[in-house]
Amino acid sequence: MLRLHDTATGLVAPVPERDPGSVGLYVCGPTVYGPPHAGHGRFVLVYDVLRRYLEHTGKAVRHVSNVTDVDDKIVDRARAERRDWRDVAAESEEQWWRAMDALGALRPGVVPHATEHVAEMAELVAELVARGHAYETSDGVYLACDTVEGYGMLAHQSVDSLRAGARVAVSEEKRSPVDFALWKKAKPGGPTWPSAFGPGRPGWHTECVVMSLGLLGEGFDLHGGGLDLVFPHHENERAQAVALGRRFARLWVHNGLVTVGGEKMSKSLGNYVELEDLLASADPRAYRMLVLRSSYRSPLEVGEAALADASAALGRVDELARRIGTLRDERGAASGEVDGLARTRKSVGDRFGAAMDEDLATPRALADLLVAVRDANRLLDSGDVTAGRSLGRAALEHLAVLGVEPGAASDRPGTAVLELAGRREEARRSGDYAAADALRSEIAALGWQVDDSPSGPHLRR
RNA sequence: GGCGGCGUGGCCGAGUGGCUUAGGCAAGGGCCUGCAAAGCCCUGUACAGCGGUUCGAUUCCGCUCGCCGCCUCCA
Missing domain, CATH: 3.40.50.620 (HUPs)
Known part of the structure; x- marks a missing residue:
């Protein structure tokens, strides 16, 4: 209550x-x-x-x-x-x-x-x-x-x-x-x-x-x-x-x-x-993160530094959402996974509720969810996809309760960016790293960053 | 003058009478990577000052200093 x-x-x-x-x-x-x-x-x-x-x-x-x-x-x-x-x-x-x-x-x-x-x-x-x-x-x-x-x-x-x-x-x-x-x-x-x-x-x-x-x-x-x-x-x-x-x-x-x-x-x-x-200069969700990060009754210092800070934290959330989204494509829900998700959701939810019930302690609730994000990443890194995905989803669901809708990546890379990324990947595979790095710079100039991963390159803003 | 609140590690910012380090950002080291990025691991030992209570206080009480808000319109 x-x-x-x-x-x-x-x-x-x-x-x-x-x-x-x-x-x-x-x-x-x-x-x-x-x-x-x-x-x-x-x-x-x-x-x-x-x-x-x-x-x-x-x-x-x-x-x-x-x-x-x-x-x-x-x-x-x-x-x-x-x-x-x-x-x-x-x-x-x-x-x-x-x-x-x-x-x-x-x-x-x-x-x-x-x-x-x-x-x-x-x-x-x-x-x-x-x-x-x-x-x-x-x-x-x-x-x-x-x-x-x-x-x-x-x-x-x-x-x-x-x-x-x-x-x-x-x-x-x-x-x-x-x-x-x-x-x-x-x-x-x-x-x-x-x-x-x-x-x-x-x-x-x-x-x-x-x-x-x-x-x-x-x-x-x-x-x-x-x-x-x-x-x-x-x-x-x-x-x-x-x-x-x-x-x-x-x-x-x-x-x-x-x-x-x-x-x-x-x-x-x-x-x-x-x-x-x-x-105009920041993701609106970063401002929400900033607001959630301090007690609603305390004064809140707003400035570029604070916003950049919150924005970086938000990046972790988006990154996890991206990882989970990618994983979803790789394999469907295994049997037993549903139960696991339910259990995880409950334990994350209990902690979340305990913090929120106490005078809307969003800083604590948010800190807990960021711990869950880290743990989910660790599980995914270790190859425990099922558990990692459950924990990650539970965290993201609760962030959504706070109004932080993860991974709202509304914009997709244009064809020019995709084409450059394709050429870079080719160069990379053929071992021409100088060309690959040059292409990465070109892509960066268009506002996109290439992250290589075991499942291939990813583009993000 | 009255009332309310706050002073936490490099920065932001939670929290608590001892038990175990909130969390984020930044920094240094490492794993991974062709290199990066991301992710993960490790490192920092803080609680304005002075007294008091207590076996023990950052956490309770008092005082001092500093800061902020309200007493006018303001979210």
């Missing part, structure tokens, strides 16, 4: 199942106002792995992840570029999915958009005011955090200490610096929707409450997002639900942030690496 670290309690606890056999997961998605960066890639991969693993263990996962398609940043950019804010959002969202598809992340089952739920948000705000938990000012409607039981639970801070540390300019009309906007009254030029408080638009923290409760229902199982969303975003979501008297998320998961040179990567700091650039 999977146990996860819960931000609210600070403890590792079993993943709750409000409805036995299924898990409701709400992940705070992107605000679509620009290209996604490496940090976005990480958080998507983390929850992708969580979801894949839950499904691997037989759970039905209701994976909901929103897209914030109305926000100050979208509006500001649209204004600066003199275009419709909807265009900016739509274009950025397309960019988002392109990048996430490239990463091999499964799309969430449901992707609600903030703009589709504004009416419900306006209703929610009105209800909060009616209940005495929110108040209206000249520029909007605010939640009175003092009135909410347990406010500060996720931040692990009291309202007083949050107030003491507040760096926000205190508006005259706000009762407390920690109070936050539920509804922003219309400003000239921006998008607006009607509400009981006049035209305006919802505050960011309101949308996720409406969409998570609306789509997953009260007391849903998991709520996730980046560590930087703990406060104030998630705190404020929870506050609204509590003020409404509705049971909110049972367990809070937060992933660590991506760092560059030891510092948090963020759009506002300007030190971000765009995902598209990252993926």
Whole structure:
């Protein structure tokens, strides 16, 4: 059974199942106002792995992840570029999915958009005011955090200490610096929707409450997002639900942030690496390996060195997949092999599960699988094809659970390369090694490498 | 100022009161190979500093130093 670290309690606890056999997961998605960066890639991969693993263990996962398609940043950019804010959002969202598809992340089952739920948000705000938990000012409607039981639970801070540390300019009309906007009254030029408080638009923290409760229902199982969303975003979501008297998320998961040179990567700091650039220079699976290699809650340093490192490790996986694939052609499944595979699969799976169940310990799970890869290679080297193949397959199957699809060698050598390789092999057989080496250089110039093996030459990128 | 976390061998990065070296990358040596590559084998003896608890601590407690995150938008 999977146990996860819960931000609210600070403890590792079993993943709750409000409805036995299924898990409701709400992940705070992107605000679509620009290209996604490496940090976005990480958080998507983390929850992708969580979801894949839950499904691997037989759970039905209701994976909901929103897209914030109305926000100050979208509006500001649209204004600066003199275009419709909807265009900016739509274009950025397309960019988002392109990048996430490239990463091999499964799309969430449901992707609600903030703009589709504004009416419900306006209703929610009105209800909060009616209940005495929110108040209206000249520029909007605010939640009175003092009135909410347990406010500060996720931040692990009291309202007083949050107030003491507040760096926000205190508006005259706000009762407390920690109070936050539920509804922003219309400003000239921006998008607006009607509400009981006049035209305006919802505050960011309101949308996720409406969409998570609306789509997953009260007391849903998991709520996730980046560590930087703990406060104030998630705190404020929870506050609204509590003020409404509705049971909110049972367990809070937060992933660590991506760092560059030891510092948090963020759009506002300007030190971000765009995902598209990252993926252009590396196998997207290498980034996944990098993400899997460290604990999902730790900071993750991203850079060329780290990526090259992960990429080399990935090469081992691909190489084994290639070996096994080649062997499959050489002989069919012998009798008894099926049993062997089943046994091996179970022992690899048990170790894998033990690591993953403990707060999604992908570094350990991955290390174990790489040991299995090495052992499989050793067995194959020693001529024990059956055992080697079983172990190798079991390892590859579990890597696939983590989303590392081995040997996705989509490109095949062209005829020019094949022809050169043929000529080289001829030269080699006839003992003309000088010619063979020259041909190898030509092949290398075309981006391919020739590996000689007992079963003949192999080409790879 | 408040809260949370971190400091592990050349680098990245897990983990643990003693038992046996996580894993990856890089490096050196070897097997294999015409040569390579790949694969495999061997080698490195780490846990910020100072105290304390303990038969024994890298692993628990305290302090010091350093770093990071949150307290404003942010995955």
